[in-house]
Amino acid sequence: MTRWLTGARDDPAERAHRVVPAALRAAYAWTVRHEHHDAMREVARMTGVVMEAHGPGHGPTTPIGLISCLRRRLGLLPALAGGRNTEISQVVLLGSDDRLTPDAYDLACEYALPVHGAPDAPQWMPTWTWMHADQIRRHTFKTLMDGRDQERYVASRRFLVENPAGLRSELGELIAESGVRPPPRGYTAIPSGHVHRSPDGRSWWWPCAVCHWPMAVAGTTVRCRHRPHSAVYRLTEATTAASRPSLSRIDEGRPRLARPVARPTADSLCVDSGIWRSVVVPGVSELRVKRSLEELGATVELWPRLDRYDLHVRAADEEFTVDLKEYHSAHRLIADLRSRPPEVRILLPKTHEHQLETLRTALPSLRVTTETKFCTEVRRALRTV
Ligand SMILES: [Zn+2]
Known part of the structure; x- marks a missing residue:
């Protein structure tokens, strides 16, 4: 035909x-x-x-x-x-x-x-x-950038990344104090698959040690839905009416994570799961990379010019611009990069550095680096001063 x-x-x-x-x-x-x-x-x-x-x-x-x-x-x-x-x-x-x-x-x-x-x-x-994650991000950022004030936009987006869940009263106070914009549709109840109901009728949730959003609860297993946030825990019921159920780590991953403490579900709120996955999860890596570059001595600007890209890095007299990409599917990342070629270099965070060769093979003209290589490059620029 x-x-x-x-x-x-x-x-x-x-x-x-x-x-x-x-x-x-x-x-x-x-x-x-x-x-x-x-x-x-x-x-x-x-x-x-x-x-x-x-x-x-x-x-x-x-x-x-x-x-x-x-x-x-x-x-x-x-x-x-x-x-x-x-x-x-x-x-x-x-x-x-x-x-x-x-x-x-x-x-x-x-x-x-x-x-x-x-x-x-x-x-x-x-x-x-x-x-599509891009649509969720655009929709969210449109609310945050109302007024087109860069400083306020960065403060609101950063607030969302750092406070994706919490007690209603705490979140309300923080929003009022900082004057940031809450996300579109605001904060919602903790989703049912992320809540544990104890036999005494109380219900609990645990923030992920990496992204602070409620971890998924399946029977007695508790873990973040984003698998690169790799800690897996087993929950043990509270032993007295005054205590809370507790978690013990059962995977063999990084030992340095603080053990999350159970929080009561009543009066707790979190951002919508779409915002968590499309804004909070990448935002956590963006802030972490920013912090490690600043520890090296660089100056880092977040989401410049109302999010033209993710990070603008100044190291001695050199400047770098990068966009972080944290896709589970390299195939999907390649398709998205083909349909919208990036204006700046792509940076694969530590959890996704294994995608470098696949990306280079599929898109030979793409400017791409990894978090490790990028930190080395910035360190070198700072040493030449
Ligand atoms: Zn997480």
Whole structure:
């Protein structure tokens, strides 16, 4: 069939582009079907999108058929079979416990997009299931940069990164004192998958030692949803009515993290999970890199000119400009860099330095470095004074 008859919609990459976000939306809706009465309607809507992408006689044809596909590797869906993106085709979205898998949070969320031709996602769907991270960031920053005052914008964005969760009263006081802008839609209740209910009826959450957002709770295992924040804990119930449940670390990672303390869920709030993933998680690395460069003796400006890029570094008489990229999927990062070539050098933080060679091979003209190499370069510039 000629291209003008089938159009771009017959392009395998374009089909995959529609199927992955629809599959993610259906998988999320399935996990909350007992809490939201129209969740099954969302699964049905997404089944329609997946059916349309596959064409007659291919792929799942009922909501239950789609759900059973989501318990297997996405690559088994005809639209994704034989594709070059092996990362996404290995992903299973739904675990046997009917929860989203870690891969759904880490990888599939980088493929989230508004689903073309489908109605807007219902209010109860978190933004990360249906908006591209860039859209969430733009939407958030638009609120923060109201007035186009650089100093206030940096203070508001930094506040969000440093205070993604806390007690309602504490957050209210901090916002009032500092005069920063709260995030769009404000702070919300701690999500249910991040809360532990003790047998005595009290409920608790724990901030991640790296990003300070509530860690996910599955049975007695507690860990941050962002896997590079690698600490994993086992919880032990409180022994007396006056005490709190406690955590003990069970992974063999970095030993230097402070052990998080349980906080009461009542009266606690946090930013929306989309803002956490798209703004807080990268922001934590941006602030950490800033700190380590300043310790070397450099001067670092955050998000200059209302976020034209991430860091402007002055070291002796040299200046450097970089944008940090913290994608789980190197494939997705390459696609995004191709569609919007960066104005400044890309910096891969320590947790993502392994992506350097993949990026160099795929995009030979890209200016890219790693946190380690960049620190060495800045140190060298400072030594020449
Ligand atoms: Zn974390």
